[in-house]
Amino acid sequence: SIAYLNGSFLPLEEARISPLDRGFLFGDGIYEVIPYYGGKPVGLAPHMQRMADGLAAIEIKCNKSIEDWRVLLDDLIAKNADQGANLGVYIHVSRGADTKRYHAYPENVEPTIFAFAFPIKDPEPVDRTKAHGYAVSSTQDLRWKRCNIKSTALLGNVMHYQQGHASGHGEILLYNENNELTEASSSNAFIVKDGKVITPIQDHQNLPGITRRIIIDSLKADGSIPVEERTVTMDEVRNADEIWITSSSKEIAPVIELDGKPVGNGEIGQVWENAFRIYTERKFD
Numbered sequence: 001s002i003a004y005l006n007g008s009f010l011p012l013e014e015a016r017i018s019p020l021d022r023g024f025l026f027g028d029g030i031y032e033v034i035p036y037y038g039g040k041p042v043g044l045a046p047h048m049q050r051m052a053d054g055l056a057a058i059e060i061k062c063n064k065s066i067e068d069w070r071v072l073l074d075d076l077i078a079k080n081a082d083q084g085a086n087l088g089v090y091i092h093v094s095r096g097a098d099t100k101r102y103h104a105y106p107e108n109v110e111p112t113i114f115a116f117a118f119p120i121k122d123p124e125p126v127d128r129t130k131a132h133g134y135a136v137s138s139t140q141d142l143r144w145k146r147c148n149i150k151s152t153a154l155l156g157n158v159m160h161y162q163q164g165h166a167s168g169h170g171e172i173l174l175y176n177e178n179n180e181l182t183e184a185s186s187s188n189a190f191i192v193k194d195g196k197v198i199t200p201i202q203d204h205q206n207l208p209g210i211t212r213r214i215i216i217d218s219l220k221a222d223g224s225i226p227v228e229e230r231t232v233t234m235d236e237v238r239n240a241d242e243i244w245i246t247s248s249s250k251e252i253a254p255v256i257e258l259d260g261k262p263v264g265n266g267e268i269g270q271v272w273e274n275a276f277r278i279y280t281e282r283k284f285d
């Protein structure tokens with residue numbers, strides 16, 4: 001596997017950073033994960049815009065334009081073609097290494113820029129009788145109040161994901177102290193009720209997911225399935241006809257079991273299939 005680190009391509013196992021790197025010491029950095037299918041990225045521009053927004057929010061200066069990133073990542077994908085046709089790219093920009101450990105942002109430190117590619121699964125078939133249905137659990141969201149920033153400090157997410165993993169699941173739905181759905185430990189969440197697709201509004205409680213955005217925009221452009229962004233209570237989630245979790249690695253994943261109980265009739269729903277077809281037709285736009 002060939003990685004990119006601070007201006008050079010090199011074998012991943014040869015990549016080295018300083019132990020004083022603030023990404024290592026403080027989780028002081030921003031990351032992205034972008035899927036490439038057959039060499040084509042999904043949502044490259046919005047992914048890199050989100051990264052620029054995150055870097056601006058924490059005052060890290062990284063002067064790469066979206067076009068610079070496109071060239072760099074195309075190069076990285078080409079150098080890793082032997083890993084398969086479908087690759088995820090992980091991009092990480094940390095504040096860099098200071099000469100000491102001190103909480104405040106240091107001056108005159110160069111950010112550390114790192115990226116590598118890894119194989120991802122083929123997309124699921126657009127067929128509700130053949131796709132994989134997920135079982136998930138739920139718990140109160142105990143992360144921080146800046147979940148809109150895609151921070152490399154992921155301990156809160158990791159602890160929640162582990163909770164889901166330990167209960168025999170991969171993902172876990174999260175809700176706030178008012179019993180309102182926020183997102184999942186590494187995905188956004190949607191419900192379907194009476195043919196309508198509903199997802200929590202984007203605020204400080206969840207990540208502005210690119211898959212989420214592409215789904216909403218594709219459904220609106222298509223026009224055959226109504227979609228709404230609003231507060232979603234856990235009572236609504238438990239009474240939903242369908243639940244989906246969405247991310248760059250999962251695309252739209254249908255959930256068929258929540259906390260040991262079937263979602264709707266316990267089968268992957270027809271709205272999932274229709275929405276996944278619309279998304280699949282438009283995801284490279």
Ligand code: PDD
Pocket residue numbers: 033157183184185186187188206207208209210211212246247248249
């Ligand atoms: N996770 N919410 C959280 C907490 C996430 O970590 C992710 C993505 C999403 C979905 O965002 P997007 O559609 O832009 O991938 C929502 C990535 C894939 C990860 O950490 O591996």
